[in-house]
Amino acid sequence: xxxxxxxxxxxxxxxxxxxxxxxxxxxxxxxxxxxxxxxxxxxxxxxxxxxxxxxxxxxxxxxxxxxxxxxxxxxxxxxxxxxxxxxxxxxxxxxxxxxxxxxxxxxxxxxxxxxxxxxxxxxxxxxxxxxxxxxxx
Ligand code: GTP
Ligand code: MG
Numbered sequence: 001x002x003x004x005x006x007x008x009x010x011x012x013x014x015x016x017x018x019x020x021x022x023x024x025x026x027x028x029x030x031x032x033x034x035x036x037x038x039x040x041x042x043x044x045x046x047x048x049x050x051x052x053x054x055x056x057x058x059x060x061x062x063x064x065x066x067x068x069x070x071x072x073x074x075x076x077x078x079x080x081x082x083x084x085x086x087x088x089x090x091x092x093x094x095x096x097x098x099x100x101x102x103x104x105x106x107x108x109x110x111x112x113x114x115x116x117x118x119x120x121x122x123x124x125x126x127x128x129x130x131x132x133x134x135x136x137x
Pocket of ligand 1: 057090118
């Protein structure tokens with residue numbers, strides 16, 4: 001697949017890392033197809049992360065993701081989903097490799113700066129959650 005979806009999470013937006021993270025994304029060879037700053041309500045954050053609703057951290061995750069504005073983007077590149085997961089690094093920043101976005105910007109396993117879709121199917125679902133056709137270029 002050539003498309004993935006990402007969000008710069010509330011901690012990274014609050015600390016003025018939108019520019020630094022977006023620079024790493026573009027220098028990583030991704031083209032920004034769609035981009036917006038918005039804030040998720042608890043209800044919408046709960047819906048976005050519904051796949052995790054049985055996990056013990058779900059409640060905390062939903063509160064965190066609705067705690068402040070995020071920046072959502074659709075990104076294009078060959079092999080986008082897999083290559084973007086490599087660029088962001090491990091979920092837990094303590095395990096993230098040097099040169100990854102999470103190594104540089106993540107603060108904890110929860111406040112880990114950035115989201116990346118885990119499959120082509122979810123990339124489409126997640127992109128459609130935020131963007132209409134006339135917001136994509
Ligand atoms: P995303 O790209 O955001 O989907 O992260 P991921 O795919 O690397 O991790 P996963 O989908 O397993 O978890 C989704 C998000 O839940 C993570 O990015 C974290 O913000 C949060 N999370 C994951 N594991 C934990 C945990 O053990 N504790 C807490 N508090 N949050 C967690
Ligand atoms: Mg995930």
